[in-house]
Amino acid sequence: MAVHPHRHPLPIPPLVHGLPPGQLVRRRAPDQPNDSGTSVHSHTRQIHIRTHQTQTYGSQPEEARPVTTQKPTATRPTDTGPLPVRGPGPVPVTLTVNGAEHRVAIEPRVSLLSVLRDSLLLTGAKRGCDQGTCGACTVHVDGRRVLSCLTLAIGCEGRRVTTVEGLADGDELHPMQKEFIACDAFQCGYCTPGQIMSAIALLDEGHASDDDEIREWMSGNLCRCATYPHITAAIRAVRDTASDPS
Template sequence: MKSYEALRTAPNPDHAMVRGPGEVAVHLRVNGESRTTNLEPRVSLLDALRDRLDLTGTKKGCNQGACGACTVWVDGRRVLACLTLAITCESREVTTIEGLSDGDALHPMQQAFLDCDAFQCGYCTPGQIMSAVALLAERHAGDDTEIREWMSGNLCRCAAYPHIRTAIRRVRDGSGGDAAR
């Protein structure tokens, strides 16, 4: 068995250095900004965003990957931040609900959620919106059945699902603005 030092300094085909134990500097690109924070390699992206970078829009629901409240994008793809180690996102583009709007102008999906009352308590709303925008970008919003299927990883305990689907259809059909921005 190789020693930690031998593994840490060994050539790695992915050019990733083995790190740990203890905190290490992690360089993230979040919502278009370069951010560096010290984290233990075991810290989830969700905890890094909320506790270290003060981006609290992404919610902690189940912390087990079952509810979708923590949905963010990594390199444009939906991920559950509670199941993603922050260190695996080094030098990748992370987008949270805070990065979706353009300054004071809401993203069309955010506006559609407001216009369609697609939330009640609002706790799941950031994850729902991040998934809904991704759903349109992935072209999985053909009909209500497809929308339900591709949004099934996002739970709403208040049962606002009909309004969420209405908001998605509104943006899909162009009455909610440009969903791709």
């Protein structure tokens, strides 16, 4: 029987094992488009995850609390007049997914992940945590990796959305898909679509110079089966083949 991820949250990932309870680690998340339509580089967005999952935030030791030093800034220009109101009920939205246009009626609050899985029945992107911590929902928007559970579908109008279903060329798998198979880079496979989408973006970003860099820039994608060494090997293989096709 399938285990519902919300009732049985992902275990503490190997990334944070060995750290004392309550200690914060900073983990890079794939890029997210912001509400002005641009992308925020992943170096500027980091997510705090805690090694003691059951402790409440208020009970953290003082030194472990994240410190915010930046003042809140306006995210929308104020001189362009009010934005057109859409919603809160369903509104027509046209999305381009894997090269095909889809017209859906959705509330503006609906995530890209929900539209992909529930409306378009593209179930490759997985709903793991639904809160931006596991990376299982990673897809590409205009060629950049995003967490589709934290991305509003309505914000993807006019953009190119690519899911794992859109990688293969007919029966010909994408090189990264082939290497994931060749390197045995999955067990249950639940995280694999997100891992593959992140891995492809990672190479495009030029963040695969060595294994440490690969691990660092893949750290937003968790694998509860701990296939990390095989995932790194697959990425390395694609990188090396691309740089030396002979």
